[in-house]
Amino acid sequence: MQRLQQLISEFSRTDQVDPSQQLLAKHQKMALNPFRFLRGSSGLFYADIQSGLLKLPPALTTQVPLTTVMGDCHISNFGFFTEDGSYGERVIFAPNDFDDACIGPAVWDLSRFIVSLLLAADYCHGLTTGKYISEDAPDLTGLTAASAADAHAAARRFLQSYADCCAAVAKDPEFRFSTQDDFPKQHVLKPFLKKAIKRSAAGPDFLSKSTLAKSVDFSARPLQFKADSGKFSRIEASRYAELEQAFAPYVHDSILDIVTRHGAGTGSLNMQRYYLLVGPAEIGSDADVALCQVVEVKQQRRSAPLFFFPDLHPVNRLNDAHLTVDCQRLMQRRPDSILDEVQFEGAHYLVRSLHHANVDVDPEDICLHMQDPAKSLRQYAEACGHALALAHNRADRRSARFAVQMQQTLEVEADALLQACADYASQQQQDSQLLATLLTQTSERIEGQQ
Structure with a gap:
């Protein structure tokens, strides 16, 4: 009990x-x-x-x-x-x-x-x-x-x-500063590596199976996120303008669309998050599409260990999103090109790019x-x-x-x-x-x- x-x-x-x-x-x-x-x-x-x-x-x-x-x-x-x-x-x-x-x-x-x-x-x-x-x-x-x-x-x-x-x-x-970018032919991870390479911006599956392709309607002009009520919610105009104003300084190109993202993750399932579609203002070819990317802006909660170990190190006193950004930059050899933090409406949000070639591995x-x-x-x-x-x-x-x-x-x-x-x-x-x-x-x- x-x-x-x-x-x-x-x-x-x-x-x-x-x-x-x-x-x-x-x-x-x-x-x-x-x-x-x-x-x-x-x-x-x-x-x-x-x-x-x-x-x-x-x-x-x-x-x-x-x-x-x-x-x-x-x-x-x-x-x-x-x-x-x-x-x-x-x-x-x-x-x-x-x-x-x-x-x-x-x-x-x-x-x-x-x-x-x-x-x-x-x-x-x-x-x-x-x-x-x-x-x-x-x-x-x-x-x-x-x-x-x-x-x-x-x-x-x-x-x-x-x-x-x-x-x-x-x-x-x-x-x-080395990394793992290849595995032997019979290794369990070799098929996943091949799948990820195909989904990268230069890969044959980029326009069909990449993170961008799964999220974005390529037939729309201007490009926009797909209609998917299970994942995305459209945002009314005045709210959209507030979000665009707040997040535009943190991305490298024009913001083409913004939606609310639902149902992602397990530990962070109930945290507010937005998806930004970022790319050239004018899309005229597949080459232009390859310059687009999905950027996630997610409300960041306190790192789980720090409620129980708050005084372990001075760096851990950084705000929630800032700490995540700094740690990720250290742990990765070459961090994401878009990786930042923003304070918005009294909360700390993590800004990061979602990889085209992202391939996860599940227990099954x-x-x-x-x-x-x-x-x-x-x-x-x-x-x-x-x-x-x-x-x-x-x-x-x-x-x-x-x-x-x-x-x-x-x-x-x-x-x-x-x-x-x-x-x-x-x-x-x-x-x-x-x-x-x-x-x-x-x-x-x-x-x-x-």
Whole structure:
């Protein structure tokens, strides 16, 4: 009962909705399975670190220098995109979500990723047995799910890959500016890389499958966002003029259209966001279309760890959007060409380009396979471990102290970290069921009152 009250209190704080009294789409998504629960409950994650329910090895928080961390590091927050934003040409694999970024212990990201890995495998196995359902689930015919043992082995490979990258940076600090832009033919990520390259501005699928193509009506003149009531809402003229006036200084070209965006994300599902269509004022050819891009302006909430660790580092006192921008710029080798923050109507908003070539990787893509899901999961974990280590090591560009200390500490503490994450994954499974039961009771009560 005490844990249930903690869940109610935490979700009421972060989402401004008490799940024992009202239904929220975000909470309903979180109740579908423990992996979704983890994605939507980053605040709870850090509450549990602070309380010691998630018992991270002390050496990894005290003996390793702080760095820039993602804050919401899980397996679905890595993917393919072009460096420099929409106008870039090089497609890379790297972390792609910095909404909860801040200065903190790297073990926060390591532990959250490992827990997500274990829960993703549990989720996909549950799809094959009927334990879990999903509106996004693929055709499961012929597919085998990674086992719990496979997930634990992949988690160990994740840590080893991370440590190996730190060793490479310790040997040659310039290695931190390398990136992952190719994979072997049989690698689980090779098809995703090819898909992203095709969607880039110079690729054959740009006009049909890019982020721009999925969002914009190319037949309209001037160009405008597609009519899609599930995603976009049109904005009345006077409000449109206010938004255009506020956001125009932060983009590189004319604003061709503005809409309100709905239903994106899990942790940020209830945050205000706008999409701007930005490009040349006159569109005369496909070459002109390639100069257009979608820019997201999203209300930024406080980084999840900082409610529980507010005094960890002076940089974390920056406003919410400014902190995200600074951390992203440090963690990426070549940050987005449009990446800024704006204060608007008393709130802080993050301004960033949405990549044409953006390709995400879902749990079903790596934990379900026709032949060898264990291999797919291991390959993905290795790639993420390497990518995360590069991002962490870019925070301090004056030395390799982080790389040296992290490598040495992980050699001693890896087993303890893996066990702590396994224990917490079990806790998240219990928490997800608690939330599902609570929402059923809330729904029944609301129906009875109508």
